[in-house]
Amino acid sequence: MDIFEKLEVLGAAAKYDVSCASSGSKREKHFGIGSTFSAGICHSWTDDGRCISLLKVLFTNECIFDCAYCINRRSNDIKRATFTPQEVAELTINFYKRNYIEGLFLSSAIKNSPDWTMEMLFRTVWLLRYKYQFNGYIHVKAIPYASLDLIRKTGFLADRMSVNIELPSEKSLRLLCPNKTKESILKPMEFITKVAEEEKNFVSAGQSTQMIIGATDDSDYKIINLSRHLYKKFKLKRVYYSAYTPVNHDPRILKVDSPPLLREHRLYQADWLIRVYNFSADELFKSKDENLDLEVDPKVMWALRNLDRFPIEVNRASYEELIRVPGIGIKSARRIIKNRIFHSLDFEDLKKMGVVLKRAKYFITCNGKTFERYLIDLPPEKIKQKLIDKNSLQRPQQLSFFDREVFTSVITGEI
Amino acid sequence: MYKIFLYDGTFEGFMCAAFHIISEGIDKDRAIIVSKDEYQPMFIDSVREIQNDFKTFLEMRKGIIEKADSNVFKKIYYAFLSDTKDKEGYILRYLFLLLTHGKKIKYLYSNDIVNAVEKMAKNVSREIGKYMGLMRFCDTDEGFLYAKFEPKNDIIKPIAYFFKNRLNEFCWVVHDVKRNKIAIYDKKRVQFLTCSNLKLEATQQDEMFQMLWKTYFKAMAIEERKNLKLQQQNMPKRYWKYLVEKN
Numbered sequence: 001m002d003i004f005e006k007l008e009v010l011g012a013a014a015k016y017d018v019s020c021a022s023s024g025s026k027r028e029k030h031f032g033i034g035s036t037f038s039a040g041i042c043h044s045w046t047d048d049g050r051c052i053s054l055l056k057v058l059f060t061n062e063c064i065f066d067c068a069y070c071i072n073r074r075s076n077d078i079k080r081a082t083f084t085p086q087e088v089a090e091l092t093i094n095f096y097k098r099n100y101i102e103g104l105f106l107s108s109a110i111k112n113s114p115d116w117t118m119e120m121l122f123r124t125v126w127l128l129r130y131k132y133q134f135n136g137y138i139h140v141k142a143i144p145y146a147s148l149d150l151i152r153k154t155g156f157l158a159d160r161m162s163v164n165i166e167l168p169s170e171k172s173l174r175l176l177c178p179n180k181t182k183e184s185i186l187k188p189m190e191f192i193t194k195v196a197e198e199e200k201n202f203v204s205a206g207q208s209t210q211m212i213i214g215a216t217d218d219s220d221y222k223i224i225n226l227s228r229h230l231y232k233k234f235k236l237k238r239v240y241y242s243a244y245t246p247v248n249h250d251p252r253i254l255k256v257d258s259p260p261l262l263r264e265h266r267l268y269q270a271d272w273l274i275r276v277y278n279f280s281a282d283e284l285f286k287s288k289d290e291n292l293d294l295e296v297d298p299k300v301m302w303a304l305r306n307l308d309r310f311p312i313e314v315n316r317a318s319y320e321e322l323i324r325v326p327g328i329g330i331k332s333a334r335r336i337i338k339n340r341i342f343h344s345l346d347f348e349d350l351k352k353m354g355v356v357l358k359r360a361k362y363f364i365t366c367n368g369k370t371f372e373r374y375l376i377d378l379p380p381e382k383i384k385q386k387l388i389d390k391n392s393l394q395r396p397q398q399l400s401f402f403d404r405e406v407f408t409s410v411i412t413g414e415i
Numbered sequence: 416m417y418k419i420f421l422y423d424g425t426f427e428g429f430m431c432a433a434f435h436i437i438s439e440g441i442d443k444d445r446a447i448i449v450s451k452d453e454y455q456p457m458f459i460d461s462v463r464e465i466q467n468d469f470k471t472f473l474e475m476r477k478g479i480i481e482k483a484d485s486n487v488f489k490k491i492y493y494a495f496l497s498d499t500k501d502k503e504g505y506i507l508r509y510l511f512l513l514l515t516h517g518k519k520i521k522y523l524y525s526n527d528i529v530n531a532v533e534k535m536a537k538n539v540s541r542e543i544g545k546y547m548g549l550m551r552f553c554d555t556d557e558g559f560l561y562a563k564f565e566p567k568n569d570i571i572k573p574i575a576y577f578f579k580n581r582l583n584e585f586c587w588v589v590h591d592v593k594r595n596k597i598a599i600y601d602k603k604r605v606q607f608l609t610c611s612n613l614k615l616e617a618t619q620q621d622e623m624f625q626m627l628w629k630t631y632f633k634a635m636a637i638e639e640r641k642n643l644k645l646q647q648q649n650m651p652k653r654y655w656k657y658l659v660e661k662n
């Protein structure tokens with residue numbers, strides 16, 4: 001099989017992997033080719049609108065395991081391919097110097113044995129760092145059941161490592177991944193966290209994980225709660241959510257006609273509220289079986305349930321109160337606080353600062369006045385009717401939405 | 416009668432012209448700064464050619480950073496790279512506002528001049544950000560990596576300094592085809608030149624990597640999620656001309 005065919009097979013096999021972010025590396029650079037850019041750079045956008053920043057490939061798609069949701073599972077009759085470490089390293093270097101990519105995202109199915117696979121990943125990264133003196137970004141998967149020593153060796157050469165949690169509950173994991181156990185995932189995760197705390201230059205851009213959404217009946221509450229736990233316990237940088245794309249017909253998987261992209265999008269928004277805006281999972285959900293509202297974003301959902309806290313007075317509210325107003329983000333909140341020192345703000349001023357009044361106007365006053373008279377005492381159902389996000393029902397935003405947001409605000413924000 | 420100040424087209428030269436206008440107390444509404452190449456003589460104007468003096472430039476820079484901060488200075492620089500007509504006029508007025516308002520200039524949202532400069536700078540900064548990712552280099556027989564582009568704004572300098580850091584182990588040439596400007600890096604420093612007939616061709620081996628990249632690009636698209644509108648929103652068509660995967 002020639003290199004073109006391998007790249008086609010092993011690129012396509014990696015396309016469902018979500019995390020392609022290349023930001024936040026703090027590895028020390030000594031000499032050699034390239035650099036990592038702390039904000040990450042998008043190099044292209046696929047036909048489905050997701051950004052490409054890394055050469056994202058599987059080392060091999062031959063697998064000894066048989067996970068129900070996975071295209072590469074042993075029982076599927078598909079074209080198989082395996083790279084050599086040399087091939088991956090050369091592709092990476094040559095793509096990098098032409099400015100096609102920021103670096104490498106190397107994942108793999110499990111061929112021969114977990115240790116064999118991990119060893120190949122290690123060798124690839126080693127070649128890149130030592131033979132080619134490559135300094136760009138490298139994200140490697142840690143393979144479940146691989147020896148911790150191999151994971152450790154690889155982690156010193158990588159910017160980021162991740163073990164995929166795959167499913168939001170142990171029950172679902174048992175159902176869909178008969179070969180994997182909770183421990184086989186959490187043990188390496190915990191190990192990486194521990195070494196990263198103790199050693200310098202070990203996965204310096206941190207650890208992330210990925211979870212499949214919609215293949216099982218787990219609720220959004222469970223998903224978000226698990227994420228919160230992962231962020232806390234393992235200090236993960238990111239949890240990625242991946243709307244399940246139906247690739248296999250398997251009775252164990254919930255029937256999905258098309259990937260639940262909007263649900264994925266809402267989960268990212270909720271995740272963001274928790275990480276950046278200090279919401280708690282319990283504030284966003286009423287019960288364990290609850291799902292996020294698909295019609296409005298989770299901040300609006302929360303605000304409508306807590307209308308007694310509103311409206312808040314823009315000229316007096318604290319930063320914490322401001323960022324909880326739908327339509328007011330971190331940037332707008334900061335601007336409001338800085339500007340009201342000079343003069344008190346009215347709705348015109350807010351518009352000029354980039355506050356999205358379409359949502360915010362139901363929840364704020366400026367100098368005691370509401371945006372329009374009738375807005376006082378509108379019942380929540382009426383507000384919701386007006387805020388239903390029609391665009392996103394038709395065309396949900398995709399995947400790396402928030403990375404892009406971080407990315408653009410770092411590069412183009414307040415210069 | 417207007418007082419015309421001619422400068423050499425560079426940012427440093429522009430700052431020197433602005434320095435003269437400010438320090439000599441000339442009425443900003445009677446002063447026009449225009450690049451030598453673009454000036455069309457009119458006999459009713461008084462014309463002065465301002466020399467580009469690096470010391471004066473440094474003094475201006477220091478002044479701006481002291482009055483406001485280095486972000487504001489960078490904003491002015493980016494605005495200067497904009498292809499907006501009469502950017503000199505806007506920036507000159509901005510500098511006068513800076514003199515009276517200092518740091519507070521950032522918050523004068525409703526001021527048209529501040530708004531215009533802010534917009535120009537943002538536009539430039541966004542274009543730089545996009546091109547950091549969307550430049551495509553190829554290997555040439557001459558041993559250089561070579562990249563062509565046609566940016567809307569005159570951003571070859573910041574782009575070149577970005578790649579000086581990024582592709583530090585290679586010799587390369589970046590070529591602004593529209594303006595006939597090139598940046599050359601020889602593993603030590605970057606030089607900027609104008610050059611009208613530069614022809615560098617990709618090697619055969621390079622063409623193989625171009626094909627590999629196209630193969631990969633295609634393989635990455637998820638059919639079930641196809642969304643060409645979103646793709647174009649992120650990667651507008653005007654960037655496609657030299658994009659390997661789109662040709």
Ligand code: SF4
Nearest residue numbers: 063065067070073109
């Ligand atoms: S181990 Fe990984 S590659 Fe193999 S079947 Fe399971 S998910 Fe797929």
